[in-house]
Amino acid sequence: QQQVKQSPQSLIVxxxxxxxxxxxxxNTAFDYFPxxxxxxxxxxxxxxxxxxxxxxxxxxxxxxxxxxxxxxFSLHIMDxxxxxxxxxxxxxxxxxxxxxxxxxxxxxxxxxxx
Amino acid sequence: NAGVTQTPKFQVLKxxxxxxxxxxxxxxxxxxxxxxxxxxxxLRLIHYSVGAGITDQGEVPNGYNVSRSTTEDFxxxxxxxxxxxxxxxxxxxxxxxxxxxxxxxxxxxxxxVL
Numbered sequence: 001q002q003q004v005k006q007s008p009q010s011l012i013v014x015x016x017x018x019x020x021x022x023x024x025x026x027n028t029a030f031d032y033f034p035x036x037x038x039x040x041x042x043x044x045x046x047x048x049x050x051x052x053x054x055x056x057x058x059x060x061x062x063x064x065x066x067x068x069x070x071x072x073f074s075l076h077i078m079d080x081x082x083x084x085x086x087x088x089x090x091x092x093x094x095x096x097x098x099x100x101x102x103x104x105x106x107x108x109x110x111x112x113x114x
Numbered sequence: 115n116a117g118v119t120q121t122p123k124f125q126v127l128k129x130x131x132x133x134x135x136x137x138x139x140x141x142x143x144x145x146x147x148x149x150x151x152x153x154x155x156x157l158r159l160i161h162y163s164v165g166a167g168i169t170d171q172g173e174v175p176n177g178y179n180v181s182r183s184t185t186e187d188f189x190x191x192x193x194x195x196x197x198x199x200x201x202x203x204x205x206x207x208x209x210x211x212x213x214x215x216x217x218x219x220x221x222x223x224x225x226x227v228l
Contacts, residue, residue: 041221100145102217106156
């Protein structure tokens, strides 16, 4: 049972474009939504995260938009660069006694052409 | 800084063989976990631990065992390997049991079961 659905599976943009990756979740108890970035042959690394009490968070060229009523959140990459080419995973977790187990989306392979 | 170290990086097994994937972290993290990554499936939680002597099952625990005798080490045992266990395995750790903060991943162990 996939509780976090991510789309698209793959995405190709030109340098300077603004790729957008979308995620939808089912469990309203989720209260922490991170995005992870993974380069080939490496483990995922935290990129940016948001909690549901805010609608947007920016860190450099990366922005998370959050829509609590629609149970959706998305990652936008401004002025994308070839070095942003990677696999991106959205995730969600519940606090408290669930020990913050992360449920990941299926992943999006992003390619940024020079 | 070593961070999270996984061994081996690559392994080929025959069906029915057993083996142990090693994971060690040098950050004194309470929380450790094992994920498997399969194309189109994202990262799925196998087992996790919130401290020495405490382990619990994740989303896909069947066929795997874990133990946590020290804070630093969290080995994953495959009891009788099956082709369905062909995957890339990631160990990850976090400072807190709570769902805040960054999950640090190792570089992965690629397992092929023939």
